[in-house]
Amino acid sequence: MLQTREPYRQRDLRQVDDGYVVTVPDGNPEGVLREAVGTLEDRSREQTDGVWLEHLTADVAPLIRDWNLDGCWRWQDWPERNHVMPEGTPATDVGIDLVARRRDDGQWVAIQAKARQLDDRGAGAPINSPEMNKFLGAASDRGIWAERWVAVNGDVRLAGHSPGKVAMSGAPVKVVNVALAVEIQYNALAPLTELEPCPHCEGEAAPGTDPTNEQAPPVQLRSCMQREAIAAAVGRLRENEQADEPGIPRGEARGRIVLPCGTGKTRIALRIVEELTYAGEFSVVLCPSIALVAQIRREFLENAEMPLRVMAVCSDQGVAADEEKVANDDDATLDRGMETVDVIKGCPVTTDSTEIAEWIEGRRDGRASDAISVIFGTYQSAGRISDGIAAAGAADGFKALVCDEAHRTAGVRRRRRSTAADERLRDFTLCHDREAFPATYRVYQTATPRIYGDAAMAEAAGRSKKADWVVRHMDDQSVFGVELYRRSYADAVRNKWLSDYRIIAMGVGDQEALDIANLLVLEADQKAAEEAAEVSSRSGSGRAARRAKRGERLPTTGDYLKGMAFALAIGGGAMTNDGRPVPIKSCIGFLNTIARSRAMTDVLQSAAVRQWITDLRGGAWLQA
Known part of the structure; x- marks a missing residue:
C-alpha cells in the first residue's frame, strides 16, 4: 500500500526565515497566472517601454516552478540591495531591472526585462549588443550573481554577443520566455480534465461497444x-x-x-x-x-x-557543437x-x-x-x-x-x-x-x-x-x-492515451518531379557557393568558406523528392484506393540536420513546387 503524505503546495512565502517580505501574490496562483496570460497577449502587439514586463515578471516568477525561485523584486524594491551590493550602488537605473533569489540555495539572479512588439508567429526583433552592454557590466560580479537572465515576452533572441564574450563578463546569460513559461505553468495548475469516473475502475464497457462483448474491456483513463x-x-x-x-x-x-x-x-x-x-x-x-x-x-x-x-x-x-558529425554517427x-x-x-x-x-x-x-x-x-x-x-x-x-x-x-x-x-x-x-x-x-x-x-x-x-x-x-x-x-x-x-495513426505511402517518380528536384539542388548549390564566397571575402578565412559550402548540409535530389511527396500530401494529393481524398490537416517532416530542414522549408514553398502540385491536382494550391 502506498504511503499517505500531506500533498505539497507551494508555500505562501510572504513570511520567510530570513525575515523580509517576498513578493509572492497571495491567494490563488492559478488566478494570477491567468491574468498574466491575458496581459501578455494584450501587450504582444504593442510597442512599449517594458516596465509592464518588469512588474509582471516580479509577480509570476515565484509561481513558475521551473524557475525555482522564492522571490523576485524590481531593482529599486529589492530589500537586500544595500546589504549585498557594494556601498554607494545607486537605487535606480544600474542596468539590472529585477533581482530574483533561487529557492534551494539563496543565490541571486540578475534579470533584465525586454519587451518586444511581436508578429503573428509570436516573434520579436532580436536584442542587439548595445542593449545588453549596461546589463552585462552591472551584473558582472560572479561573487554576487549566480545567473543572469534576459526576460522577454515572446520568441526573442540575442544578437551580437558571442558566447565567449558573454562568459568573460560574468555568469551565463539565459534568455527566459516569460510568456511561454507562464502558459506552461498555468496549464500545469489548471484543474484536471480527467475528473470523470474511470470506466476501467467502474467495470463499464468501452464507449461505443457492445457491453456484452467480453473482447471489449473497459477503457482505462x-x-x-x-x-x-x-x-x-x-x-x-x-x-x-x-x-x-x-x-x-x-x-x-x-x-x-x-x-x-x-x-x-x-x-x-x-x-x-x-x-x-x-x-x-x-x-x-x-x-x-x-x-x-x-x-x-x-x-x-x-x-x-x-x-x-x-x-x-x-x-x-x-549536438549543437557539431551537428553534421552527430547526424551521421550511429x-x-x-x-x-x-x-x-x-x-x-x-x-x-x-x-x-x-x-x-x-x-x-x-x-x-x-x-x-x-x-x-x-x-x-x-x-x-x-x-x-x-x-x-x-x-x-x-x-x-x-x-x-x-x-x-x-x-x-x-x-x-x-x-x-x-x-x-x-x-x-x-x-x-x-x-x-x-x-x-x-x-x-x-x-x-x-x-x-x-x-x-x-x-x-x-x-x-x-x-x-x-x-x-x-x-x-x-x-x-x-x-x-x-x-x-x-x-x-x-x-x-x-484506451485513448495516444492517438492512432495510419501509414500513407506516397511515391513521386515522374520525370517532371525529377527535373524540379534537380533544379532545386542546382539552385541550392549556387546559393551555397555565393554565401561561401561572401564569407571568404568578409572574413578572409578559407576555413569559414569551406564551412559554408554544401558538403552534407543541404538536401539531395532524393531528399527533395521525398519533400515533394510531403508537400503533395499537405496540398490535398493523398487519396484512398478508390479515389477518395484523405484530408490531412498537418504534417511533420524529419531531416537529420537543422540546415537541411531550413532548406527544405524554403523550397517547398517555392513557386516551382506550388505550380507542380497545382498542375497535378488540376486546381489551386491548398495553403497549409
Missing part, C-alpha cells in the same frame, strides 16, 4: 493507469528489497517499466521518487541528453507533491538534442564532483532538510555524479536511481577502455554498478526494451568468453531487475 503503475512498482520494489534475488543482494531492488512514449513515464518516475525518498535523502535521475535533463527536471518541479531541492549535472556539449552515447545548459534555470548546473559532493552534504541543512534532494544528470556525466556521491560519503541517504531511455544502457561493449568511444559507453553503463551508484532502488524506464535473439546472444556469449566483452540485455534480471509494469502501444491507442 491515463491517470488511472499511472496510479496503477506507481502502486505496482513501489510495492514490488519494497517487497524485493527484503528478498534475495538472483544477482541482487538483500537490501537492494531493481526493476523495469515499459510504456509507450507519451503515456506519462516521467510523472510515474516522479511519484516513485516521492514515495521511496524521504526528506533529507536524495535520488538521482539519469537520461541521455541535456534536453531531457531540462524536460524531466521541469516536469518534476511542476508536478511535485513534496518539496524538491534540485541540481543538474551535465556539460554543455550537445554512436548511441552521443547527445543528439539541440539544447544547451542555458535551458536549465534556477538551480546549480555543474560537472564538478566537489560541488556535487558539497550539494549532497547540504541536503540535511536548514530548509533543505524539509525537501527531497534530486540530481538530474546525463549518462555522459554519470562518472562525475558517482565521484560526488563517494566524496560525500552519502551511500546511506541514496534511495532511488531512475534511468530514463534505459535501452541506451544495454548492449555489448568491450571490458577494457581503450578509446574515447569506449569511455563514453562506460559512462552510459555505470548506472548498473552498485559501487558507483549505491542506490537502494533502481528503476529502468523505456518504450523500446533492447532484447537480443538466440543467435545474437550466442554470438555475444562467444565474445564474452574471450574475457574482453560485457553483454547486457534488458531481460537480464541481475542487471535490470524484474518487470515492474508494462503496457503496449495497442493498449495506449485503445
Whole structure:
C-alpha cells in the first residue's frame, strides 16, 4: 500500500526565515497566472517601454516552478540591495531591472526585462549588443550573481554577443520566455480534465461497444493507469528489497517499466521518487541528453507533491557543437538534442564532483532538510555524479536511481577502455554498478526494451568468453531487475492515451518531379557557393568558406523528392484506393540536420513546387 503524505503546495512565502517580505501574490496562483496570460497577449502587439514586463515578471516568477525561485523584486524594491551590493550602488537605473533569489540555495539572479512588439508567429526583433552592454557590466560580479537572465515576452533572441564574450563578463546569460513559461505553468495548475469516473475502475464497457462483448474491456483513463503503475512498482520494489534475488543482494531492488512514449513515464518516475525518498535523502535521475535533463527536471518541479531541492549535472556539449558529425554517427552515447545548459534555470548546473559532493552534504541543512534532494544528470556525466556521491560519503541517504531511455544502457561493449568511444559507453553503463551508484532502488524506464535473439546472444556469449566483452540485455534480471509494469502501444491507442495513426505511402517518380528536384539542388548549390564566397571575402578565412559550402548540409535530389511527396500530401494529393481524398490537416517532416530542414522549408514553398502540385491536382494550391 502506498504511503499517505500531506500533498505539497507551494508555500505562501510572504513570511520567510530570513525575515523580509517576498513578493509572492497571495491567494490563488492559478488566478494570477491567468491574468498574466491575458496581459501578455494584450501587450504582444504593442510597442512599449517594458516596465509592464518588469512588474509582471516580479509577480509570476515565484509561481513558475521551473524557475525555482522564492522571490523576485524590481531593482529599486529589492530589500537586500544595500546589504549585498557594494556601498554607494545607486537605487535606480544600474542596468539590472529585477533581482530574483533561487529557492534551494539563496543565490541571486540578475534579470533584465525586454519587451518586444511581436508578429503573428509570436516573434520579436532580436536584442542587439548595445542593449545588453549596461546589463552585462552591472551584473558582472560572479561573487554576487549566480545567473543572469534576459526576460522577454515572446520568441526573442540575442544578437551580437558571442558566447565567449558573454562568459568573460560574468555568469551565463539565459534568455527566459516569460510568456511561454507562464502558459506552461498555468496549464500545469489548471484543474484536471480527467475528473470523470474511470470506466476501467467502474467495470463499464468501452464507449461505443457492445457491453456484452467480453473482447471489449473497459477503457482505462491515463491517470488511472499511472496510479496503477506507481502502486505496482513501489510495492514490488519494497517487497524485493527484503528478498534475495538472483544477482541482487538483500537490501537492494531493481526493476523495469515499459510504456509507450507519451503515456506519462516521467510523472510515474516522479511519484516513485516521492514515495521511496524521504526528506533529507536524495535520488538521482539519469537520461541521455541535456534536453531531457531540462524536460524531466521541469516536469518534476511542476508536478511535485513534496518539496524538491534540485541540481543538474551535465556539460554543455550537445549536438549543437557539431551537428553534421552527430547526424551521421550511429554512436548511441552521443547527445543528439539541440539544447544547451542555458535551458536549465534556477538551480546549480555543474560537472564538478566537489560541488556535487558539497550539494549532497547540504541536503540535511536548514530548509533543505524539509525537501527531497534530486540530481538530474546525463549518462555522459554519470562518472562525475558517482565521484560526488563517494566524496560525500552519502551511500546511506541514496534511495532511488531512475534511468530514463534505459535501452541506451544495454548492449555489448568491450571490458577494457581503450578509446574515447569506449569511455563514453562506460559512462552510459555505470548506472548498473552498485559501487558507483549505491542506490537502494533502481528503476529502468523505456518504450523500446533492447532484447537480443538466440543467435545474437550466442554470438555475444562467444565474445564474452574471450574475457574482453560485457553483454547486457534488458531481460537480464541481475542487471535490470524484474518487470515492474508494462503496457503496449495497442493498449495506449485503445484506451485513448495516444492517438492512432495510419501509414500513407506516397511515391513521386515522374520525370517532371525529377527535373524540379534537380533544379532545386542546382539552385541550392549556387546559393551555397555565393554565401561561401561572401564569407571568404568578409572574413578572409578559407576555413569559414569551406564551412559554408554544401558538403552534407543541404538536401539531395532524393531528399527533395521525398519533400515533394510531403508537400503533395499537405496540398490535398493523398487519396484512398478508390479515389477518395484523405484530408490531412498537418504534417511533420524529419531531416537529420537543422540546415537541411531550413532548406527544405524554403523550397517547398517555392513557386516551382506550388505550380507542380497545382498542375497535378488540376486546381489551386491548398495553403497549409
